Amino acid sequence: MSLAQLRYFVAVAEEQHVTRAARRLHIAQPPLTRAIRSLEDEVGAPLFTRTARGVRLLPAGAILLTRAREILDALDAAVAEARRAATDAPH
C-alpha cells in the first residue's frame, strides 16, 4: 500500500471513471487500473463494480473513500504543523 495508491483511489472514486481519473492524475490508464486492483487485493475485497461506462463504488469503497480523504488531509496538516513548529520556536 502506498500514498499514491490512496490518492489514485480517491480520484477514481470521485470521477467514477478510470480514464478521466487518469487524465486528472496525469498518468496513463493501465498503471491506474493496476494500482486499483492491487489496492483491492490488499484490502481483500473489491471496492468498485466495473460497468461499461465506468466504475461504481461498492459499500466497502465508499467507506474507504471517506477514510482515505481524512488520512490524506491529516497528512498534509501534520506536515504543515511540523513546519510551523520549526519556524515558530527555532533551535
Place this chain on the structure above:
Amino acid sequence: MSLAQLRYFVAVAEEQHVTRAARRLHIAQPPLTRAIRSLEDEVGAPLFTRTARGVRLLPAGAILLTRAREILDALDAAVAEARRAATDAPH
C-alpha cells in the same frame, strides 16, 4: 513522502537511535538515515538533533511523531473497516 518513511520516522523517534531503529525495522542504517533526511527535506525543517549517542527529537519532530502515529493507526483502521463492510454486506 511514503508510508514507509513515516514508519521509519516513528521507529527512530521511539528509539532515539538510528542504529537500534534500523535493527528493529530489519533494514541497514544507511537507508534509514537517508529516509529520515529525505523526510526532513520534504518537511523543510530538521526533526532531530544529532548527538554522539544517537538522535533527539526537536519540537517539530515531536509533533510529527504524534500525528504520524495517528495517521498510521487510522490507515490500519480504515482497511479493517472496509474489509468488514465487504464481508458484512456481500454483493
Place this chain on the structure above:
DNA sequence: CGGGCTTACGGTGTGCGTAAATATC
C-alpha cells in the same frame, strides 16, 4: 580512539508508458 551518523557505489525490484487484447453494451 570508539561509537554512531553520513556519503559512495553497485545491484535489484517496483511502477510508468506504449501497444495490443478482451469484454460489455
Place this chain on the structure above:
DNA sequence: GATATTTACGCACACCGTAAGCCCG
C-alpha cells in the same frame, strides 16, 4: 461496432545493502 478496462512488454527511477568516510565525546 465503439468505448473502456485489462494484460504484455520494455525501460527508467528509486530503494536497499555493503563498504568507506567523517564527526563528536
